[in-house]
Amino acid sequence: MKESVLSDVFWHAGVFLVLSAIIIPVLRYLKIPAALGYLLAGIALGPHGFSALIDHTIVHDLIGLRDAKHVKILAELGIVLLLFVVGLELTPRRLWQMRNLVFGLGGAQVTITAFVIGGIAYLWGNNVQVSVLLGLSLALSSTAIVTQWLHEKKLFVTHAGRASFSILLFQDLAVIPILLLLTIMSAATGEGVYEFAALSLLKMLFTAAVIYVVGRIALKPLFVFANRHGGAEVFMALSLLAIVVSASVAAMAGLSMALGAFIAGLLLADTEYRHEISSLVIPFKSMLLGIFFLSFGMGINLNFIAEKPFWLFSSVLGLIAIKVVIIFVLCKLWRQSTAVAVESSLLLAQAGEFCLLVVSGALTAGIMNENVAQFMLLNVGITMLLAPVMAPIARRAGALIEAHAIHQQGIKEALPNAKEGHVVIFGFGRVGRSIAHDLCQDGMEIIGFDKNIDIVHKARSRLSPVFVGDASKNATLEAAQIESASCIVVTIDDVTLTRDIIKKIRRISNDIPIIVRAHTQDDVAYFDQMKNVDPVSEEKVLSDQLTERIFKWSGLGQALPDSETP
Template identity: 40%
Template sequence: MHPEIPYLREIIIFLVAAGLVVPLVRRAGISPVLGFLFVGLIIGPYGIGRLVGDTPVLEYMVIADIEGVSRVAELGVIFLLFTIGLELSVAQLWGMRRLVFGLGAAQVTVSAIAIGVIAYLFGNSLVAATIFGLCLALSSTALVMQLLTETRRLSAPAGRSSFGILLLQDLAVVPILFFVGVAGASVEGSLALAAVWAIGEALLVIGAIFLIGRVIVRPFLQFVGGTGSREVFMAAVVLLVLATAALTAEAGLSMALGAFLAGLLFAGTEYRHQIASDIEPFKGLLLGLFFISVGMSLDILAVWASIGWVLLSVLGLLILKGTIIYTLARIWRLPKDVAAETAILMSQGGEFAFVVIAAALSYALLDPEVAQFILLVVIVTMFLTPLLAIAGRRAGKAIRARDADLSADDEPMKDGNPVIIGGFGRVGKMLAQLLDEQRVPYVAIDSDPELVARERADGASVYFGDASQPDLLRHLGIERASAFATTMDEPGSAAHVIQAVHAEWPHVPIMARARDASHAHELQKQGAASAVPETVEASLELCEQVLTGIGFPDDAARTIVDEQRGLMIIGKGE
């Protein structure tokens, strides 16, 4: 450790590993998650760390402080759950209540009972067997959600069912830890009263977060967004996320759940896409550190010492949980292919097992050797998760190919192929109105927070952000956009945006507003399919170009614009 900068050596080792691993595994077509797990295995104390005594120079390549790294790495899980919340809304979450409180609750209950009974039959006490059943019933939120995000399957049926189960599992951590505390310490008064009090406190905190958040989040973001500083805006977002996570932690809930609630609050604002774009690099790095910390925890020699029991236990856990999840998914009337993929993907153990078992060990409720063996099994199943994801997808495809009557809804839900509008001033607003009248979906983006707030209040689909950021455009779904229209009146900004969009997504037609003929020619050189000089009726001509560019017949587009021209002459116009 550097005397002035804590964990400097560990940070450098992690960044070197991340810089080497991600490009290599992507070229090999391997999930980065699996790459990070193996890097952790190599640079951890149970990898080349064992050779430090014989080769001291290896000390500079080893991260020995697993606990310290894990604490920092938890931020990756927090930001992962936050970005997942950003992609949802309260209405969408309520629409998933059948999966969350139905299928999810049934999975945790049945899995915990089945695993607990087996643990009891192997000679564990009733309390220890119950704890093992509860913690092994949980799956890995970080691994599963990251793999679903990487493969863009979060909004697929299997992704939605997996997410519903995981969300209930995160909620279940509260009563599980409460049970451990009650079992390990004498509780004054009624046990039922204590349970009601703990659950009531948790619900009160969640309610307060929603009520207060709905009042302060949008005005606060509008205020900091008005400064024009991305750094200030990002700092404000991180502050709100961590503050919400800390509040839920104080109430006995997981910090990840608090971050998810913060994401739900931000999802209802016009800033969601800009926030998702800005936070992506932090989330990716911290999640990589989390996966490395999991890899560092695997002791290969310990696995080898009891390889037979470890393999049997891993195989037994995967088969038992997979069978339970598949059966319950079918009871909840999910298609066979979705049930199979969900069951295979969710059959591993999860990171919350570390938390539960650590709490139980602190109360001396478990035999330390048995607890370490269970953690070993959990880590091995987590290592297998990327392979389970592949196996689940293949199983789902095989079932669909065999049974023609199964649901074909396996692609992510889409809202058509929208037109993305960069800039929502006079021209952008007119274009949006015309697209609305023709029932063509659009998403607009503008960097003026007051304008965005005002237009969203009138029902416009406009979000706050900088249209020149490729990451932000990616979050808006530009790869499947039918067209991109920039209506910016500042020449330099328009050229920069067009160049960025054309370089990343050359298949997306770009229509641009230009100052004059010379500017239009320059924009076409940058990649615009057409650029309309801002002369007489420039706005209407741009509208016609967009309509024809997304597939409207020329005559139909011209008729639509002529009708709009007549309305403008009669009405106020511009």
């Protein structure tokens, strides 16, 4: 019987799953990002790794990784899903809330860094096309590594986390025009380059408009119908269908499939199903993105390290230094503290996964020669390997600088800067910290207050915007700038004090929404009588959660995709 074409793909996928089962637990134990583990595994299993030292019949004939074409098929799926998740995270509200940092700081960082690095590449003898691609791609940092660090350490609530995430958001947006530019350079030759570029741009805009308009009309009704009548499996199928259709339409128009997936993510970003879709797709994205790093690791030639060790490591240090200086200076220009500028610049100093994609694409298209491509792949790989070392150093440096500033200023004298549209959180214990983390991860700006100086000191050592203050005092309410806030959250574990705080807030503003923590249904009934006060009962939320879990595990019911489970 003729062997199925899928057999090779399945075999490579099986090898990858075995590697995942071995690598991921070890990396988590060592607190190393999984992306770097896959990159190292690819280098080791590639044609320039162990097979250069051991007879290939022992290694590659056993696991079949000498030909990486099937691995790259799965890797391309990883990039498609990554761009879908990037689009899913770019909600209009998030971009608007962070517009100054995203489009201002992020835009300046990409533009200036690309210009500086591209200029250096040109001076070293590269042509204009290669210099432009290197400048733009090396200006980007690793979204996979940095966002994982921010999430694991709960740093989205900090000023440094907010600044770093804003820069990453613009970098993610910049990926789409960079990929389009790569497509134009790959296909356009001779005198018709400008006509081809204009045609490609119009094609991209038309395709994006078609996907967006049709998606806006059809997607939400389909998801509502699937949610009501189809169940979880139909919901998952519809989510994957949105990705496949959008990516396929983009490919039919001669554009990158990743662009279509990105637009699909944007379509679903502002719907009530965003978080549920994200929870379904992210495991697939993480797994396939691991294959992406594995495939690129297999293409790295370690012989280049032995041939040009001085120039390679000088280039690595130079790239890190350039990005650190530029990001630090820009953060200061955007009125960020020295602690934030230092932490953000060190955290974003590495090159990223999209640079690997661009360099590989340029090599395949014949735009970049083998020597330059291998040199840059090693450069990017080494900076990414240094990222887990630099991230804790950045965190520690920022904390030390902030602690010194607090000591100089005095923590009780510290006051927040002028703000507008922010969320005020009174009480920054476990509940307050958790709320702040979720809000900041969604792009919202917060100010926290707590009268426990130890809690405030701990939060400020992490560069969180938290200040000493008793919410029952007028001075604290004035410092909170509640008249310009979007809403107020009171998480204080004292119902009597909460009532007093609400009364004092109402003397300043009658209309601002106030969300309060309530213990019992009696407390809820009391707060419900107040204007624009929304109580959340701990008793009710906890009982609902426990009951839902009981139904789920006893087989009496199933959690639906639109459940509002926190």
